[in-house]
Amino acid sequence: MSGAPHPIRRVLVANRGAVAARVIRTLRRMGLESVAVYSEADASLPYVRAADQAVCIGPAPAAQSYLDQARLLQVARETGADAVHPGYGFLSENADFAEAVQRQGLCFIGPSPHWIRTLGHKTQARAFMAAQGMPQAASSAVLHSVQEAQEEAARIGFPVLVKPAGGGGGIGMLPAHDAPQLEAAWSKASGMAAKYFGTAELYLEKLIEAPRHIEFQVLADRHGEVRVLFERDCSVQRRHQKVVEEARPAGIPAQALADMRQLLAGLLARTGYDVIGTVEMLYTPQHGFVFLEMNTRLQVEHAVTEEITGIDIVEAQIRLAAGERMREVLPAEPVASGHAIEARIYAEDPVRFLPSPGRLDRFEMPQGEGLRVETGYAQGCSVTPFYDPMVAKLVAHGSDRAQAIARLRQALAQTRIEGVKTNIPFIERILGHADFLDLRIDTGIAQRVLAPL
Numbered sequence: 001m002s003g004a005p006h007p008i009r010r011v012l013v014a015n016r017g018a019v020a021a022r023v024i025r026t027l028r029r030m031g032l033e034s035v036a037v038y039s040e041a042d043a044s045l046p047y048v049r050a051a052d053q054a055v056c057i058g059p060a061p062a063a064q065s066y067l068d069q070a071r072l073l074q075v076a077r078e079t080g081a082d083a084v085h086p087g088y089g090f091l092s093e094n095a096d097f098a099e100a101v102q103r104q105g106l107c108f109i110g111p112s113p114h115w116i117r118t119l120g121h122k123t124q125a126r127a128f129m130a131a132q133g134m135p136q137a138a139s140s141a142v143l144h145s146v147q148e149a150q151e152e153a154a155r156i157g158f159p160v161l162v163k164p165a166g167g168g169g170g171i172g173m174l175p176a177h178d179a180p181q182l183e184a185a186w187s188k189a190s191g192m193a194a195k196y197f198g199t200a201e202l203y204l205e206k207l208i209e210a211p212r213h214i215e216f217q218v219l220a221d222r223h224g225e226v227r228v229l230f231e232r233d234c235s236v237q238r239r240h241q242k243v244v245e246e247a248r249p250a251g252i253p254a255q256a257l258a259d260m261r262q263l264l265a266g267l268l269a270r271t272g273y274d275v276i277g278t279v280e281m282l283y284t285p286q287h288g289f290v291f292l293e294m295n296t297r298l299q300v301e302h303a304v305t306e307e308i309t310g311i312d313i314v315e316a317q318i319r320l321a322a323g324e325r326m327r328e329v330l331p332a333e334p335v336a337s338g339h340a341i342e343a344r345i346y347a348e349d350p351v352r353f354l355p356s357p358g359r360l361d362r363f364e365m366p367q368g369e370g371l372r373v374e375t376g377y378a379q380g381c382s383v384t385p386f387y388d389p390m391v392a393k394l395v396a397h398g399s400d401r402a403q404a405i406a407r408l409r410q411a412l413a414q415t416r417i418e419g420v421k422t423n424i425p426f427i428e429r430i431l432g433h434a435d436f437l438d439l440r441i442d443t444g445i446a447q448r449v450l451a452p453l
Contacts, residue, residue: 006107008083012076015087017376021047026314035079039065046378060386066090083107092297109321111296119294136291137206146186164193165201170240210442211282218277225326226269228261238446245301246341251439276317307340307397339404340397347389347420357385361419366411370397
């Protein structure tokens with residue numbers, strides 16, 4: 001898409017839950033009209049009523065509603081939408097959908113399809129970034145047999161990580177410390193990749209042990225100017241799924257962070273990346289930063305960056321996608337203030353971590369200084385088994401890390417959710433754990449916290 005301005009007055013929000021509510025809120029503040037779409041299972045959710053228009057797009061299963069490209073485009077035409085915001089998940093990183101939106105003469109509120117396609121395939125993304133001088137761990141190309149994988153593992157050196165080339169969300173990522181483990185991991189990962197991503201393509205990557213998971217928030221216009229809105233620490237994960245996120249990462253040398261921000265800004269400006277993205281990296285004192293992947297969409301955890309910068313990232317994303325220049329959208333270099341931390345609250349058993357669908361008989365989220373709640377639910381709504389079971393994101397901001405953590409712990413203690421089980425007890429254990437408080441943090445911290453159970 002060119003950098004020519006694309007006037008926007010009505011936006012179809014092609015998503016559900018917390019992100020749909022989040023986007024609709026910003027559209028209203030910007031004076032733009034919103035079109036919500038919903039499945040039959042989501043008809044009673046509050047943001048559906050809050051939107052200027054709302055259209056049912058099909059039955060509960062995502063394949064028949066939120067992933068139905070033809071139906072979404074039909075609704076966009078029928079409602080007179082000028083643009084489509086894909087949120088995160090579902091079709092947000094589907095290059096074919098982005099192209100279809102543009103062929104219909106609408107603005108896709110995200111990066112150009114070229115970038116979604118280039119960076120969505122993990123080995124292609126790694127090759128692209130390597131060519132631009134981005135540091136990364138040793139890895140292979142897409143491999144076609146376990147025999148090839150064994151040969152590559154011998155070259156790279158154990159331990160290795162088996163990864164789906166077309167995947168995300170940590171699904172299908174399995175470690176292997178020797179040849180027998182690799183054979184078992186290969187078989188399991190190929191099945192998972194085929195099931196979840198429609199392709200069984202796998203590759204190997206050197207396993208960096210005990211890293212921190214650090215990501216860099218990027219905004220870019222369609223004219224070659226880039227802003228990197230600092231960093232987030234997303235190391236608290238369970239089965240590769242982020243649970244607690246912070247901005248900014250504590251305990252990493254400021255110069256190392258500044259150098260990486262500068263490298264990324266130059267790289268992305270030089271190559272013409274546009275609109276929004278998040279560069280995910282692993283960090284250890286021994287290896288420094290190594291490239292993991294780039295997500296070409298709004299990130300779930302964007303709110304912690306908003307809290308330390310005061311920037312509405314969704315508004316910036318909309319304006320940049322419409323063709324505005326960075327100097328109009330963010331005229332000054334971003335400044336970070338204080339510390340923010342976010343907890344993802346899931347409707348799931350806090351011991352076995354199985355989904356816990358049901359009716360929210362009680363749903364009372366705390367309010368107060370330095371607190372922010374993002375949710376698509378209200379009391380009386382049902383959390384169905386059809387979608388991701390996240391019911392809310394609870395964000396706390398403070399003058400420093402200690403105050404932000406204290407505010408989040410207090411807020412969690414005041415949260416009242418009944419009718420479904422939640423992972424709040426697990427989050428509280430994390431926030432009170434000595435390793436977390438003393439910055440002995442890496443991607444294995446959740447496993448250490450859970451170990452006594």
